[in-house]
Amino acid sequence: MEVVIVESVAELGSIVADAIESLLERKPDAVLGLATGSSPVPVYDELLARFARGRISFGRARAFLLDEYVGLPHGHPESYRSVIERSFTRRVDFAPGAVMGPDGNACDLTAACAAYESAIASAGGVDLQLLGVGADGHIGFNEPGSSLGSRTRLKTLTSQTRVDNARFFESKDNVPRHVLTQGVGTILDARHLVLVASGSGKAEPVAKVVEGPVTAMVPGSALQLHPHVTVVLDEVAASALALSDYYRETWAAKPPWQGL
């Protein structure tokens, strides 16, 4: 696991956008895994800026979302599908149908989860998966206790996650209880995992994910089992890490040709 500590969220966005740009240069039809939430916004903003300058194209790429609320009407402004379209995918040149998410309105949710797994596999798997982390160490919507081998499935949100997401729904009561999320095992199948976090609320979950024991109680800690993980943090989100000096030295001494 490589930990990169940056001075600003703009730098965080730029470093991760570099990795995505370089992936698309090598493989224009790459499969991206997209996350919602505020953490990846600097990445999307930087990609939008590069797209506007003609430096990057998503015309042959595909994308899969991590998760979706169950039961929000199609087009609801807070469905993750709407959020990612508004903040990123509709503003670049993805082809129609190239961006997929779990169908939280399916009559048969179990079948929808299986179909989503098949769609990811048929696309050849995810090349680069962007991730944020929840206050309790969740990735996607894999709450504590999630099997580290789990696949896309229905989950029930914890009370804390519903409180955390209430800001988008006026009140916690309006936050759906149920979601569909890629499983921890699904996420670990991606070839490169890039977790981004900024701000003081992330210091504790980041320390648990990066340096704590691997445990289903902190689903993000499963990233320690993956061969290619990059964690990009601002100074505050990195502030509870025991080995932060070592991560800084390693990054400063990294040969530029290595990339992320």
Ligand code: GLP
């Ligand atoms: C939600 C999403 C996660 C995200 C987390 C943190 O629970 N399902 O994918 O990582 O929120 O969100 P934020 O980045 O806004 O702190």
